[in-house]
Amino acid sequence: MTKPVEKTTLANGLMVLLKEIHTAPIVSHWVWYRVGSRNEVAGLTGASHWVEHMLFKGTPNFPPSVLDRAVSRDGGYWNALTYLDWTTFFETMPADKIDLALRLEADRMANALFDPQEVASERTVIISERQGNENEPTFLLSEEVQAAAFRVHPYHHEVIGDMADLERMTRDDLYNHYRRYYTPNNAVLAVAGDFDSQQMLARIEELYGAVPPGPSLDWQPRPEPPARGERRVTVEGPGDTTYMMVSYRAPSASEADFFPFTVMDSLLSGASSLNLFGGGISNKTSRLYQALVEKEFAVAVSGGLQATIDPFLYTINLVLHPQRTPEETLAALDEQVEAICAAPLPEQDLARALKQAKALFAYGSESITNQAFWLGFAEMFASYDWFLNYLDRLAAVTPEQVMETARKYLRRQNRVVGIYLPVGSKQQAEEVEA
DSSP states (O other): OOOOOOEEEEESEEEEEEEBBOSSSEEEEEEEEEEGGGGGOTTTTTHHHHHHHHTTTTSSSHHHHHHHHHHHHHEEEEEEEEEESSSSEEEEGGGGGTHHHHHHHHHHHOOOOOOHHHHHHHHHHHHHHHHHTSSSHHHHHHHHHHHHHSSSSSGGGOOOHHHHHHHOHHHHHHHHHHHHHHGGGEEEEEEEEEHHHHHHHHHHHHHTTOOOOOOOOOOOOOOOOOOSEEEEEEEESBSOEEEEEEEEEOTTTTTTTTHHHHHHHHHHHOOOSSSSSSSSOTTTTSHHHIIIIISSSSSEEEEEOOOOSSOEEEEEEEEEOOOOOHHHHHHHHHHHHHHHHSSSOOOOHHHHHHHHHHHHHTTTOOOOHHHHHHHHHHHSOOOHHHHHHHHHHHHHHHHHHHHHHHHHHOOOGGGGEEEEEEOOOOOHHHHHHH
16 A cells, blocks of 8 residues: 655754555665755865765764675665765665664764765775776767856766866865755655654654754856857767767756657657666667668667756767768758657657656656655655656647757757767877877
8 A cells, every 4th residue: 555645844954755655565765965066166076976975984873884784784775876966875675674774864964974084095986986987988978068068057067076176175175065965954855665654754853853954055056058059079089989979958857848858858769767776668669769770870879868957958879880970870860850840740659759758757666766766856856746747747748849849959059969989999099189
């Protein structure tokens, strides 16, 4: 049996969302903080991701050597993720062991140590992670495209941060970021699974209620000005494969345009999974797969639409066929975009796109862990009602709305085209850079 969601705000500002699901003896517990790369300024890029790492480095009550063993011993699993708009930590545990997760997260909300030696050690880890990313052509290309798309808004930089900042940030920089943003009044606690809501809320109030609130956060990033024309970026590096990213400015998740855009995405490149912990489905019936992959302009194509607070990007990713030039493949893509802009969709195409988008949404909402995910995730950019009404909003999309949305957003002056050109060996790439 599933009961309605119970929503409470504690005296210290912590929003609590509880959803009883008695299908299995499992509870999933998530703490969401409204902080990500969107909240970072030059000199502190990557701070949120680094703080996420530091919260696994222990408190006086939960030393780092204890944490993994304690969760695993009780049959649970845990993880964390930092993104553009948020950072989240979660534990999914047997129902009779969930108190460990409650105690752990309440403790590290206030008492993370940020030991200087651990900060130094983690600097090495994160710089190594960044260096590993830089060995991937798609990361290099994505970073350049994102930077070209956003010159003012902090979506300009990658979540992991710039290498210059990772090398220079101090322990105090990170600790001050933690004390400012990782506070109950800037957080959402979402719990789903096999529990009694009254008992769970009492325990949450006991553990989290004593955590003092942080400063009031009313900061808003500078809005990105309108695009004034197509931008192009080229990245050269080692390898034998040419990649292309075509990124259009897209609506935020709270805008009405987001829903016809979702249908358009499903039609063009295959439905995007909004649940970053969910899976995907085949896109072989999408227009771009049939027009580009089957006709050998590309060997792979995918698209991505993200649910964000501020307008972000809709990116079409292409792995080019070795016998095709970037201009040939881009021209073939533009033909499909122009077709969507030219006339309303046939009803059967709309029905198929809707079916795939709904199916992917359902696949990413099935488990207790995913149910708890959606409780908090939707609150990061809208509210839980957004999740509850999602399928109805999709079902209401018309062919005319898809066409108008395509005309509004899929304009050449509204996009960045990025191309990764391989120069063979790593030595050749280094010679090009020199």
